[in-house]
Amino acid sequence: MTTASTPAIRVSGLEKSFGELEVLRGVDLEVQRGSIFALLGGNGAGKTTLVRILSTLLRADGGTASVAGHDVATAPDTVREAISLTGQFAAVDEVLTGRENLMLVAQLRRLHSPGVIADDLLARFSLTEAGSRRAGTYSGGMRRRLDIAMSLIGDPPVIFLDEPTTGLDPQARIEVWQTVQALAGAGTTVLLTTQYLDEAEHLADRIAILHRGRILVEGTLAELKKLLPAATVEYVEKQPTLEEIFLALTEEKAA
Ligand SMILES: Nc1ncnc2c1ncn2[C@@H]1O[C@H](COP(=O)(O)OP(=O)(O)OP(=O)(O)O)[C@@H](O)[C@H]1O
Numbered sequence: 078m079t080t081a082s083t084p085a086i087r088v089s090g091l092e093k094s095f096g097e098l099e100v101l102r103g104v105d106l107e108v109q110r111g112s113i114f115a116l117l118g119g120n121g122a123g124k125t126t127l128v129r130i131l132s133t134l135l136r137a138d139g140g141t142a143s144v145a146g147h148d149v150a151t152a153p154d155t156v157r158e159a160i161s162l163t164g165q166f167a168a169v170d171e172v173l174t175g176r177e178n179l180m181l182v183a184q185l186r187r188l189h190s191p192g193v194i195a196d197d198l199l200a201r202f203s204l205t206e207a208g209s210r211r212a213g214t215y216s217g218g219m220r221r222r223l224d225i226a227m228s229l230i231g232d233p234p235v236i237f238l239d240e241p242t243t244g245l246d247p248q249a250r251i252e253v254w255q256t257v258q259a260l261a262g263a264g265t266t267v268l269l270t271t272q273y274l275d276e277a278e279h280l281a282d283r284i285a286i287l288h289r290g291r292i293l294v295e296g297t298l299a300e301l302k303k304l305l306p307a308a309t310v311e312y313v314e315k316q317p318t319l320e321e322i323f324l325a326l327t328e329e330k331a332a
């Protein structure tokens with residue numbers, strides 16, 4: 078059942094191992110509709126594994142997960158219709174132009190008027206002028222924007238962005254951030270993973286830190302800041318940055 082109050086993503090006790098390696102050891106989280114949720118964690122923490130389970134590419138060993146009100150294990154086809162996934166390695170075809178890439182996806186999804194859909198997305202992502210150029214000539218930021226645009230064809234209510242700005246320069250990152258904010262503003266739910274703590278700090282409504290197979294902490298940036306005392310320097314309070322919170326929490330629990 079899907080009602081307005083159903084979270085867009087609900088994960089409960091999720092477990093996944095690869096052989097002896099226990100990657101997810103009981104992950105719980107909820108993402109509200111139309112919000113941006115950032116999943117943080119070091120290399121190998123299991124972020125991509127979690128995203129792959131939520132996007133039905135991988136089966137969990139235990140626990141449950143639902144996306145847009147549908148169970149990923151029992152209704153994967155329905156979940157697939159409600160989501161899109163943009164991975165770190167863009168699905169862009171370099172030989173085709175930006176417009177042709179978009180039209181191809183629209184055609185594969187059997188949508189009417191692929192040209193109109195392509196032109197609309199090119200305009201939304203400030204790619205109209207570049208639309209007739211081969212995608213192989215695009216900069217990293219343009220390519221990433223095209224990739225996100227491609228993933229929006231069909232208006233999925235939930236999108237997964239696995240490290241959407243890795244390798245981009247600061248200007249291109251800001252362009253992707255604006256894109257993501259516009260999406261959430263229009264009601265799309267966004268779950269993104271990132272290595273960049275400032276990205277989570279800047280973009281996310283709620284932030285979760287995945288560490289040693291579990292969600293170590295989850296909350297708004299303000300809530301996470303309360304976990305560390307503010308340092309008082311010459312009578313001026315200095316709020317901890319998300320990076321300081323992340324390092325303090327993950328180092329404490331290491332050992
Ligand atoms: N198909 C697989 N077979 C075996 N081990 C795997 C497989 N997929 C992932 N792993 C292992 O699971 C762990 C978690 O990997 P995952 O890719 O989910 O981490 P991540 O948090 O996305 O890391 P990164 O920040 O480097 O992208 C890693 O130790 C990885 O080597």
Ligand SMILES: [Mg+2]
Nearest residue numbers: 124125126239
């Ligand atoms: Mg990953």
